[in-house]
């Protein structure tokens with residue numbers, strides 16, 4: 219175990235000093251926390267003393283945020299070029315390439331590349347970066363490794379080809395048109411650099427309102443409603459936030475959060491953490507020696523792997539373990555309690571075809587109605603909600619002509635009533651989803667416990683399959699209601715038999 223003094227001497231002092239010395243209003247309390255390496259997590263922040271709840275830890279002024287609007291780049295390009303870049307993260311990626319290529323002339327030099335290490339007799343350049351220069355996310359995996367993701371929600375979502383296309387079709391023509399801004403053939407504007415900056419954004423950026431990122435003020439939409447003056451519409455934009463991106467995260471372990479200080483600032487406060495910008499504050503008592511965690515919004519392991527390159531493997535709570543069989547738990551009672559698996563609407567339609575014999579193309583109108591009403595046609599299943607609340611109404615809409623007619627005429631979606639047909643469709647859809655994997659739960663558990671190398675894909679697969687199995691059991695044991703059609707059929711039968719008798 220590291221001692222606090224070793225954290226202070228071995229930690230990235232150059233990074234903390236550069237942050238403090240940036241002389242633009244950044245601030246941190248060096249008595250409260252230090253940066254240190256955590257096993258399999260890289261750098262992270264650790265409390266040096268007990269930190270009470272709601273304590274300011276560090277502050278980043280607005281002008282130090284690295285966003286498409288705080289860099290000079292926009293003013294150097296033609297308006298049409300800047301407009302063309304308004305897609306995904308293209309602007310921020312190009313800004314990060316540009317600021318990197320500026321070297322020491324950039325305000326973010328120390329943040330983006332090599333850092334100055336104060337060291338007698340002179341300043342030396344430390345060979346440590348504050349930013350990762352290598353990623354091991356699926357975006358960088360070869361075909362063999364990507365094959366491990368077959369069946370998971372990640373399959374087909376890596377987007378390497380689309381990303382390459384964006385580089386060649388949008389960024390590169392602009393880069394090549396400005397040799398004065400972007401030195402030709404520079405590594406800083408290469409395809410590799412594009413992926414590196416994109417991955418840094420994916421794993422480290424914060425989404426903040428455009429106007430807080432130095433962008434235009436919100437677009438004000440005049441409302442017809444005389445009681446309300448106006449409605450404000452403002453999109454979010456990705457921003458790189460110095461120091462805040464040194465914090466790790468794990469499912470529901472967050473004990474600090476980043477707060478916008480641009481508006482709530484007390485006019486009388488002269489405290490450095492109250493100036494306009496963003497301040498990280500503790501949200502719980504953090505004991506000395508504990509890691510300071512931010513939140514990444516508790517995504518499932520598939521998303522963690524895609525964006526950050528890691529998976530959460532935490533002890534599963536008893537409430538979840540009780541849902542699993544001993545075969546599913548194996549000797550691995552850990553995972554991500556926030557795990558999730560998607561059941562695509564298309565697969566539900568295949569199940570409807572299988573159970574009811576309805577042709578998929580005959581259901582197009584119903585699916586269109588569903589989407590136009592604003593419902594999703596992909597259904598996330600979780601431990602706490604193994605049968606997504608929209609799933610049964612969607613199935614009923616597909617299988618029941620009365621429900622479809624009511625939806626068309628009254629604009630109401632069907633109730634979430636599970637009868638035998640819905641149950642069969644659900645079970646069939648879950649089976650179709652589970653059949654996508656190439657490995658069994660047993661295989662995944664064996665890989666996780668035996669293989670010293672790559673396990674993350676197996677952890678993702680295992681988490682998804684566990685939820686599919688839980689959902690299967692919930693559907694199997696659900697209390698079935700008699701469908702309206704069945705009730706009607708019974709009444710009609712009775713009526714018919716009465717009328718027959720009368721005859």
Ligand SMILES: C[S@@+](CC[C@H](N)C(=O)[O-])C[C@H]1O[C@@H](n2cnc3c(N)ncnc32)[C@H](O)[C@@H]1O
Nearest residue numbers: 258259260261421463464465466467468526528
């Ligand atoms: C916002 S950065 C945090 C700082 C980072 N550890 C570093 O060394 O620069 C996010 C990255 O930290 C790592 N990370 C964060 N939380 C983690 C966790 N619970 N387990 C493993 N790695 C984690 C992942 O590599 C992720 O891409």
